[in-house]
Amino acid sequence: MSTQSNYIRSLDGVRAIAILLVMAFHFGIIRFGWMGVQLFFVLSGFLISSILLKEKESPLPLSARLKKFWIRRSLRIFPPYYIYLLVFVVIYSWIAFPEGYPHDLPYLFTYTFNLTRISNAWHESPVYTHFWSLCVEEQFYLFFPFVIFLLSRKTLRVVLVVVLLVTPVFRWLFGQYLVMRGLPSFQVFDVIYWFPLSHLDAFFTGTAIGLFRLKDRVRQPLLLFIAALAITLAAGLTNYWYENHGHTLFTSMGYNFGDTNSYQHIWYYTALNFCAGALILLLVSSPQALITKILENNILVAIGKVSYGMYIYHWVIQTQIISAWIPVDDHNKYWLFLADVPVVFGISWLSFHLIEKRFTQLKNKTTLSVRYR
Numbered sequence: 001m002s003t004q005s006n007y008i009r010s011l012d013g014v015r016a017i018a019i020l021l022v023m024a025f026h027f028g029i030i031r032f033g034w035m036g037v038q039l040f041f042v043l044s045g046f047l048i049s050s051i052l053l054k055e056k057e058s059p060l061p062l063s064a065r066l067k068k069f070w071i072r073r074s075l076r077i078f079p080p081y082y083i084y085l086l087v088f089v090v091i092y093s094w095i096a097f098p099e100g101y102p103h104d105l106p107y108l109f110t111y112t113f114n115l116t117r118i119s120n121a122w123h124e125s126p127v128y129t130h131f132w133s134l135c136v137e138e139q140f141y142l143f144f145p146f147v148i149f150l151l152s153r154k155t156l157r158v159v160l161v162v163v164l165l166v167t168p169v170f171r172w173l174f175g176q177y178l179v180m181r182g183l184p185s186f187q188v189f190d191v192i193y194w195f196p197l198s199h200l201d202a203f204f205t206g207t208a209i210g211l212f213r214l215k216d217r218v219r220q221p222l223l224l225f226i227a228a229l230a231i232t233l234a235a236g237l238t239n240y241w242y243e244n245h246g247h248t249l250f251t252s253m254g255y256n257f258g259d260t261n262s263y264q265h266i267w268y269y270t271a272l273n274f275c276a277g278a279l280i281l282l283l284v285s286s287p288q289a290l291i292t293k294i295l296e297n298n299i300l301v302a303i304g305k306v307s308y309g310m311y312i313y314h315w316v317i318q319t320q321i322i323s324a325w326i327p328v329d330d331h332n333k334y335w336l337f338l339a340d341v342p343v344v345f346g347i348s349w350l351s352f353h354l355i356e357k358r359f360t361q362l363k364n365k366t367t368l369s370v371r372y373r
Contacts, residue, residue: 027337041206075362080309310344
Protein backbone atom coordinates (compact mmCIF):
# COMPACT_ATOMS: atom_id res chain seq x y z
CA MET A 1 0.00 0.00 0.00
CA SER A 2 1.36 3.33 -0.96
CA THR A 3 0.17 5.26 2.05
CA GLN A 4 1.40 4.44 5.51
CA SER A 5 -2.16 4.32 6.86
CA ASN A 6 -2.98 1.44 4.49
CA TYR A 7 0.23 -0.46 5.13
CA ILE A 8 -0.38 -3.74 6.97
CA ARG A 9 2.87 -4.42 8.78
CA SER A 10 2.03 -8.02 9.68
CA LEU A 11 1.88 -8.99 6.00
CA ASP A 12 5.62 -8.39 5.80
CA GLY A 13 5.83 -10.89 8.63
CA VAL A 14 3.87 -13.36 6.49
CA ARG A 15 6.36 -12.85 3.67
CA ALA A 16 9.19 -13.54 6.10
CA ILE A 17 7.65 -16.81 7.25
CA ALA A 18 7.06 -17.82 3.63
CA ILE A 19 10.63 -17.19 2.49
CA LEU A 20 12.13 -18.85 5.57
CA LEU A 21 9.99 -21.93 4.90
CA VAL A 22 11.22 -22.09 1.30
CA MET A 23 14.85 -21.64 2.35
CA ALA A 24 14.54 -24.36 4.99
CA PHE A 25 13.01 -26.66 2.38
CA HIS A 26 15.90 -26.15 -0.03
CA PHE A 27 18.33 -26.69 2.82
CA GLY A 28 16.75 -30.07 3.51
CA ILE A 29 15.62 -29.14 7.01
CA ILE A 30 11.84 -29.42 6.66
CA ARG A 31 9.96 -31.33 3.98
CA PHE A 32 6.90 -29.09 4.29
CA GLY A 33 8.81 -25.87 3.59
CA TRP A 34 7.50 -25.85 0.01
CA MET A 35 4.18 -24.57 1.38
CA GLY A 36 5.84 -21.16 1.72
CA VAL A 37 5.27 -20.71 -2.02
CA GLN A 38 1.58 -21.44 -1.52
CA LEU A 39 1.49 -18.73 1.14
CA PHE A 40 3.07 -16.29 -1.34
CA PHE A 41 0.43 -17.14 -3.96
CA VAL A 42 -2.53 -16.53 -1.65
CA LEU A 43 -0.97 -13.30 -0.37
CA SER A 44 -0.38 -12.13 -3.95
CA GLY A 45 -4.00 -12.85 -4.78
CA PHE A 46 -5.12 -10.72 -1.86
CA LEU A 47 -2.80 -7.78 -2.57
CA ILE A 48 -3.18 -7.68 -6.34
CA SER A 49 -6.96 -8.03 -6.21
CA SER A 50 -7.09 -5.22 -3.65
CA ILE A 51 -5.21 -2.99 -6.07
CA LEU A 52 -7.31 -3.94 -9.07
CA LEU A 53 -10.66 -3.70 -7.29
CA LYS A 54 -9.81 -0.13 -6.33
CA GLU A 55 -8.71 0.62 -9.89
CA LYS A 56 -11.97 -0.88 -11.15
CA GLU A 57 -13.74 2.25 -9.93
CA SER A 58 -11.32 4.54 -11.77
CA PRO A 59 -12.72 6.72 -14.58
CA LEU A 60 -9.61 5.97 -16.67
CA PRO A 61 -10.14 3.89 -19.83
CA LEU A 62 -9.31 0.19 -19.69
CA SER A 63 -6.08 0.60 -21.66
CA ALA A 64 -4.81 3.27 -19.26
CA ARG A 65 -5.61 1.17 -16.20
CA LEU A 66 -3.90 -1.87 -17.67
CA LYS A 67 -0.84 0.13 -18.62
CA LYS A 68 -0.68 1.66 -15.17
CA PHE A 69 -0.89 -1.71 -13.45
CA TRP A 70 1.63 -3.49 -15.66
CA ILE A 71 4.18 -0.65 -15.56
CA ARG A 72 4.08 -0.57 -11.78
CA ARG A 73 4.35 -4.36 -11.55
CA SER A 74 7.26 -4.33 -13.98
CA LEU A 75 9.13 -1.71 -11.96
CA ARG A 76 8.75 -3.89 -8.88
CA ILE A 77 9.47 -7.31 -10.37
CA PHE A 78 11.69 -7.00 -13.45
CA PRO A 79 14.90 -5.16 -12.39
CA PRO A 80 16.42 -7.67 -9.92
CA TYR A 81 15.12 -10.61 -11.93
CA TYR A 82 16.61 -9.59 -15.27
CA ILE A 83 19.83 -8.25 -13.75
CA TYR A 84 20.28 -11.64 -12.09
CA LEU A 85 19.71 -13.45 -15.40
CA LEU A 86 22.15 -11.16 -17.22
CA VAL A 87 24.83 -11.66 -14.57
CA PHE A 88 24.66 -15.37 -15.25
CA VAL A 89 24.83 -14.74 -18.98
CA VAL A 90 28.26 -13.21 -18.30
CA ILE A 91 29.23 -16.02 -15.92
CA TYR A 92 28.17 -18.65 -18.45
CA SER A 93 30.27 -17.02 -21.17
CA TRP A 94 33.30 -17.49 -18.92
CA ILE A 95 32.84 -20.90 -17.30
CA ALA A 96 29.76 -22.48 -18.97
CA PHE A 97 27.82 -22.35 -15.70
CA PRO A 98 24.99 -23.03 -15.06
CA GLU A 99 24.69 -26.08 -17.29
CA GLY A 100 21.98 -25.83 -19.94
CA TYR A 101 21.55 -22.09 -19.42
CA PRO A 102 21.34 -21.14 -23.15
CA HIS A 103 18.50 -23.64 -23.59
CA ASP A 104 16.51 -22.33 -20.62
CA LEU A 105 17.26 -18.64 -20.99
CA PRO A 106 14.52 -17.85 -23.58
CA TYR A 107 11.93 -19.40 -21.24
CA LEU A 108 13.32 -17.50 -18.27
CA PHE A 109 13.31 -14.20 -20.15
CA THR A 110 9.68 -14.69 -21.22
CA TYR A 111 8.44 -15.99 -17.86
CA THR A 112 7.45 -19.33 -19.38
CA PHE A 113 10.09 -21.47 -17.67
CA ASN A 114 7.43 -23.20 -15.54
CA LEU A 115 5.93 -24.72 -18.70
CA THR A 116 9.15 -26.63 -19.41
CA ARG A 117 8.68 -29.00 -16.46
CA ILE A 118 6.52 -31.34 -18.49
CA SER A 119 9.40 -31.92 -20.91
CA ASN A 120 11.75 -34.88 -20.53
CA ALA A 121 14.62 -32.52 -21.36
CA TRP A 122 14.05 -30.56 -18.16
CA HIS A 123 16.86 -30.44 -15.61
CA GLU A 124 17.22 -28.88 -12.18
CA SER A 125 19.48 -25.92 -11.48
CA PRO A 126 19.72 -24.16 -8.11
CA VAL A 127 20.55 -20.98 -10.02
CA TYR A 128 17.04 -20.59 -11.42
CA THR A 129 14.78 -23.66 -10.97
CA HIS A 130 12.81 -21.89 -8.25
CA PHE A 131 11.89 -19.15 -10.73
CA TRP A 132 8.99 -21.34 -11.85
CA SER A 133 6.84 -19.67 -9.15
CA LEU A 134 7.77 -16.18 -10.39
CA CYS A 135 6.60 -17.29 -13.83
CA VAL A 136 3.28 -18.47 -12.41
CA GLU A 137 2.77 -15.12 -10.67
CA GLU A 138 3.68 -13.15 -13.77
CA GLN A 139 1.25 -15.19 -15.85
CA PHE A 140 -1.42 -14.43 -13.26
CA TYR A 141 -0.64 -10.70 -13.45
CA LEU A 142 -1.03 -10.87 -17.22
CA PHE A 143 -4.63 -12.08 -17.37
CA PHE A 144 -6.11 -11.20 -13.98
CA PRO A 145 -6.58 -7.45 -14.64
CA PHE A 146 -8.88 -8.30 -17.53
CA VAL A 147 -10.96 -10.52 -15.24
CA ILE A 148 -11.32 -7.76 -12.65
CA PHE A 149 -11.89 -4.84 -15.02
CA LEU A 150 -14.24 -6.49 -17.52
CA LEU A 151 -16.58 -8.39 -15.19
CA SER A 152 -19.12 -6.95 -12.78
CA ARG A 153 -18.60 -7.63 -9.08
CA LYS A 154 -21.55 -10.01 -9.10
CA THR A 155 -20.09 -12.00 -11.99
CA LEU A 156 -16.68 -11.91 -10.36
CA ARG A 157 -18.09 -13.57 -7.26
CA VAL A 158 -19.63 -16.32 -9.35
CA VAL A 159 -16.38 -16.82 -11.27
CA LEU A 160 -14.43 -16.96 -8.02
CA VAL A 161 -16.62 -19.68 -6.53
CA VAL A 162 -16.43 -21.67 -9.78
CA VAL A 163 -12.62 -21.39 -9.81
CA LEU A 164 -12.37 -22.59 -6.20
CA LEU A 165 -14.50 -25.61 -7.03
CA VAL A 166 -13.09 -26.44 -10.46
CA THR A 167 -9.33 -26.03 -9.84
CA PRO A 168 -9.01 -29.15 -7.61
CA VAL A 169 -10.94 -31.08 -10.28
CA PHE A 170 -8.48 -29.80 -12.88
CA ARG A 171 -5.55 -31.00 -10.77
CA TRP A 172 -7.12 -34.46 -10.54
CA LEU A 173 -7.80 -34.66 -14.29
CA PHE A 174 -4.34 -33.34 -15.14
CA GLY A 175 -2.83 -35.88 -12.76
CA GLN A 176 -4.76 -38.70 -14.43
CA TYR A 177 -3.49 -37.56 -17.83
CA LEU A 178 0.13 -37.49 -16.61
CA VAL A 179 -0.20 -40.96 -15.08
CA MET A 180 -1.56 -42.25 -18.40
CA ARG A 181 1.57 -40.83 -20.05
CA GLY A 182 3.63 -43.03 -17.75
CA LEU A 183 5.14 -40.31 -15.55
CA PRO A 184 6.33 -41.44 -12.09
CA SER A 185 4.62 -40.15 -8.96
CA PHE A 186 7.15 -37.44 -8.12
CA GLN A 187 7.14 -36.02 -11.65
CA VAL A 188 3.32 -36.01 -11.69
CA PHE A 189 3.37 -33.96 -8.50
CA ASP A 190 6.08 -31.63 -9.81
CA VAL A 191 4.49 -31.00 -13.21
CA ILE A 192 1.17 -30.14 -11.56
CA TYR A 193 3.00 -27.97 -9.04
CA TRP A 194 4.63 -25.91 -11.80
CA PHE A 195 1.53 -25.57 -13.95
CA PRO A 196 -0.16 -22.14 -13.68
CA LEU A 197 -3.78 -23.38 -13.72
CA SER A 198 -3.03 -25.57 -10.70
CA HIS A 199 -2.76 -22.46 -8.52
CA LEU A 200 -5.77 -20.45 -9.66
CA ASP A 201 -7.59 -21.35 -6.44
CA ALA A 202 -4.67 -19.97 -4.41
CA PHE A 203 -4.86 -16.55 -6.06
CA PHE A 204 -8.64 -16.53 -5.95
CA THR A 205 -8.64 -17.50 -2.27
CA GLY A 206 -6.74 -14.30 -1.58
CA THR A 207 -9.10 -12.41 -3.89
CA ALA A 208 -12.15 -13.62 -1.94
CA ILE A 209 -11.11 -11.59 1.12
CA GLY A 210 -11.68 -8.26 -0.60
CA LEU A 211 -14.26 -9.27 -3.18
CA PHE A 212 -16.67 -10.67 -0.58
CA ARG A 213 -15.68 -8.04 2.00
CA LEU A 214 -14.90 -10.81 4.48
CA LYS A 215 -13.24 -8.35 6.84
CA ASP A 216 -16.69 -6.90 7.56
CA ARG A 217 -18.69 -10.12 7.29
CA VAL A 218 -16.61 -12.58 9.30
CA ARG A 219 -17.24 -11.70 12.94
CA GLN A 220 -14.80 -14.19 14.42
CA PRO A 221 -11.73 -14.32 12.15
CA LEU A 222 -9.64 -15.86 14.93
CA LEU A 223 -12.04 -18.80 15.24
CA LEU A 224 -12.01 -19.21 11.47
CA PHE A 225 -8.21 -19.30 11.43
CA ILE A 226 -8.11 -21.81 14.30
CA ALA A 227 -10.60 -24.00 12.45
CA ALA A 228 -8.62 -23.72 9.18
CA LEU A 229 -5.36 -24.51 10.99
CA ALA A 230 -6.97 -27.48 12.76
CA ILE A 231 -8.28 -28.86 9.46
CA THR A 232 -4.90 -28.41 7.79
CA LEU A 233 -3.05 -30.12 10.64
CA ALA A 234 -5.61 -32.92 10.88
CA ALA A 235 -5.35 -33.57 7.14
CA GLY A 236 -1.57 -33.64 7.38
CA LEU A 237 -1.54 -35.95 10.40
CA THR A 238 -3.98 -38.33 8.75
CA ASN A 239 -1.82 -38.40 5.64
CA TYR A 240 1.32 -38.90 7.72
CA TRP A 241 0.00 -41.97 9.49
CA TYR A 242 -1.40 -43.36 6.25
CA GLU A 243 1.66 -42.71 4.09
CA ASN A 244 4.70 -42.48 6.32
CA HIS A 245 7.73 -42.87 4.02
CA GLY A 246 10.35 -42.63 6.72
CA HIS A 247 10.21 -38.86 7.22
CA THR A 248 9.60 -37.66 10.75
CA LEU A 249 6.39 -35.88 11.64
CA PHE A 250 8.39 -32.77 12.58
CA THR A 251 10.03 -32.46 9.18
CA SER A 252 7.02 -33.36 7.01
CA MET A 253 3.87 -32.58 9.04
CA GLY A 254 2.17 -34.94 6.62
CA TYR A 255 2.87 -32.57 3.71
CA ASN A 256 5.77 -34.41 2.15
CA PHE A 257 6.68 -32.98 -1.23
CA GLY A 258 6.23 -35.22 -4.26
CA ASP A 259 3.70 -37.81 -3.09
CA THR A 260 0.50 -38.50 -5.04
CA ASN A 261 -0.62 -41.86 -3.66
CA SER A 262 -3.24 -40.22 -1.43
CA TYR A 263 -4.13 -37.60 -4.05
CA GLN A 264 -1.93 -35.06 -2.33
CA HIS A 265 -1.65 -33.13 -5.61
CA ILE A 266 -5.34 -32.31 -5.18
CA TRP A 267 -6.06 -31.63 -1.51
CA TYR A 268 -2.65 -30.30 -0.39
CA TYR A 269 -3.30 -27.01 -2.15
CA THR A 270 -6.92 -26.67 -1.07
CA ALA A 271 -6.08 -27.15 2.61
CA LEU A 272 -3.08 -24.81 2.53
CA ASN A 273 -4.93 -22.12 0.55
CA PHE A 274 -7.80 -22.14 3.04
CA CYS A 275 -5.41 -21.86 5.98
CA ALA A 276 -3.36 -19.07 4.34
CA GLY A 277 -6.51 -17.15 3.43
CA ALA A 278 -7.85 -17.44 6.98
CA LEU A 279 -4.51 -16.18 8.33
CA ILE A 280 -4.49 -13.14 6.04
CA LEU A 281 -8.11 -12.37 6.93
CA LEU A 282 -7.23 -12.52 10.62
CA LEU A 283 -4.28 -10.16 10.17
CA VAL A 284 -6.24 -7.53 8.25
CA SER A 285 -9.23 -7.80 10.61
CA SER A 286 -7.61 -8.07 14.05
CA PRO A 287 -4.57 -5.83 14.52
CA GLN A 288 -4.56 -6.59 18.25
CA ALA A 289 -4.48 -10.39 17.90
CA LEU A 290 -1.43 -12.16 19.35
CA ILE A 291 -0.38 -13.64 16.01
CA THR A 292 -0.60 -10.18 14.44
CA LYS A 293 1.77 -8.82 17.07
CA ILE A 294 4.16 -11.73 16.53
CA LEU A 295 4.26 -11.15 12.77
CA GLU A 296 4.88 -7.43 13.33
CA ASN A 297 8.20 -8.28 15.00
CA ASN A 298 10.94 -6.00 13.66
CA ILE A 299 13.11 -8.89 12.51
CA LEU A 300 10.32 -10.59 10.58
CA VAL A 301 9.21 -7.31 9.03
CA ALA A 302 12.78 -6.56 7.93
CA ILE A 303 13.05 -9.98 6.31
CA GLY A 304 9.64 -9.59 4.70
CA LYS A 305 10.57 -6.29 3.09
CA VAL A 306 13.45 -7.91 1.19
CA SER A 307 11.82 -11.34 0.74
CA TYR A 308 11.63 -10.98 -3.05
CA GLY A 309 15.39 -10.63 -3.29
CA MET A 310 15.87 -13.43 -0.78
CA TYR A 311 13.75 -15.69 -2.96
CA ILE A 312 15.81 -14.87 -6.05
CA TYR A 313 19.25 -15.23 -4.47
CA HIS A 314 18.87 -17.79 -1.68
CA TRP A 315 19.39 -21.06 -3.53
CA VAL A 316 22.49 -20.04 -5.46
CA ILE A 317 24.00 -18.57 -2.28
CA GLN A 318 23.32 -21.82 -0.45
CA THR A 319 24.77 -24.10 -3.12
CA GLN A 320 27.58 -21.99 -4.60
CA ILE A 321 28.78 -20.06 -1.54
CA ILE A 322 27.73 -21.71 1.74
CA SER A 323 27.97 -25.34 0.58
CA ALA A 324 31.12 -24.60 -1.45
CA TRP A 325 32.93 -23.80 1.77
CA ILE A 326 31.38 -26.44 4.00
CA PRO A 327 29.48 -29.38 2.48
CA VAL A 328 26.00 -29.58 3.97
CA ASP A 329 25.01 -32.85 5.67
CA ASP A 330 22.57 -34.02 8.34
CA HIS A 331 25.01 -33.14 11.11
CA ASN A 332 25.70 -29.50 10.24
CA LYS A 333 22.73 -28.35 8.14
CA TYR A 334 20.91 -26.71 11.07
CA TRP A 335 23.68 -24.38 12.16
CA LEU A 336 24.69 -23.78 8.54
CA PHE A 337 21.11 -22.71 7.85
CA LEU A 338 21.32 -20.25 10.74
CA ALA A 339 24.46 -18.84 9.11
CA ASP A 340 22.88 -18.87 5.66
CA VAL A 341 19.86 -16.72 6.57
CA PRO A 342 21.79 -13.56 7.54
CA VAL A 343 24.05 -13.93 4.48
CA VAL A 344 21.04 -14.13 2.16
CA PHE A 345 19.34 -11.30 4.02
CA GLY A 346 22.42 -9.08 3.76
CA ILE A 347 22.82 -9.58 0.01
CA SER A 348 19.08 -9.08 -0.51
CA TRP A 349 19.13 -5.92 1.63
CA LEU A 350 21.86 -4.50 -0.60
CA SER A 351 19.89 -5.50 -3.68
CA PHE A 352 16.77 -3.86 -2.29
CA HIS A 353 18.51 -0.53 -1.69
CA LEU A 354 20.84 -0.50 -4.70
CA ILE A 355 18.47 -1.93 -7.32
CA GLU A 356 14.84 -2.46 -6.32
CA LYS A 357 14.29 0.80 -4.45
CA ARG A 358 15.64 2.91 -7.31
CA PHE A 359 13.01 1.47 -9.65
CA THR A 360 10.09 1.30 -7.23
CA GLN A 361 10.53 5.01 -6.53
CA LEU A 362 9.46 5.60 -10.13
CA LYS A 363 6.04 4.26 -9.18
CA ASN A 364 5.42 7.52 -7.35
CA LYS A 365 4.70 9.07 -10.73
CA THR A 366 1.40 7.21 -10.63
CA THR A 367 -1.11 7.04 -7.79
CA LEU A 368 -2.41 3.87 -6.22
CA SER A 369 -3.81 3.47 -2.71
CA VAL A 370 -2.57 -0.09 -2.20
CA ARG A 371 1.05 -1.05 -1.62
CA TYR A 372 2.64 -3.75 -3.73
CA ARG A 373 4.73 -6.64 -2.43
